[in-house]
Amino acid sequence: MAGCEDDITDVSFPSLGAFVKRRPAVWLPLFLLRLAASARLDTPMVVHFLVRGRVQGVGFRWFVHREAAEIGLRGWVRNTDTGEVEIVAAGDAESLEDLRVELRKGSRGSRVDAIIEHELAESEADSLGAFHIEGAW
Numbered sequence: 001m002a003g004c005e006d007d008i009t010d011v012s013f014p015s016l017g018a019f020v021k022r023r024p025a026v027w028l029p030l031f032l033l034r035l036a037a038s039a040r041l042d043t044p045m046v047v048h049f050l051v052r053g054r055v056q057g058v059g060f061r062w063f064v065h066r067e068a069a070e071i072g073l074r075g076w077v078r079n080t081d082t083g084e085v086e087i088v089a090a091g092d093a094e095s096l097e098d099l100r101v102e103l104r105k106g107s108r109g110s111r112v113d114a115i116i117e118h119e120l121a122e123s124e125a126d127s128l129g130a131f132h133i134e135g136a137w
Contacts, residue, residue, distance in 0.1 A: 046120040049087040053113035061133050063107030068131040071095045078134035090125035
């Protein structure tokens, strides 16, 4: 094994400072995005959704539960006596927008006709735990 060290080529990478000096426009927006994301995590939004259409008996609550849990939201989903599905979700604005998009798509076999949405007080988030289905058993 003697002499193996001579076979290794010295590979040096540019320092982070050299990269920033050459491309400062890349780092400032990334920094601002991370700063905004961390601020959103400190102040969760709470939104109440009422979804109308063919949303009962088609696995819609289970679909919402899976999507919301995957996104990392807190809250719950349940059927109403009037044939709608009610959702309360807490999280940052971007995560809630992701849920909103999925609600519009709906689950296989469902048909979403309308989504009524109300923003609730941030203090409502304090009572919400991991996302779950209410009245499923």
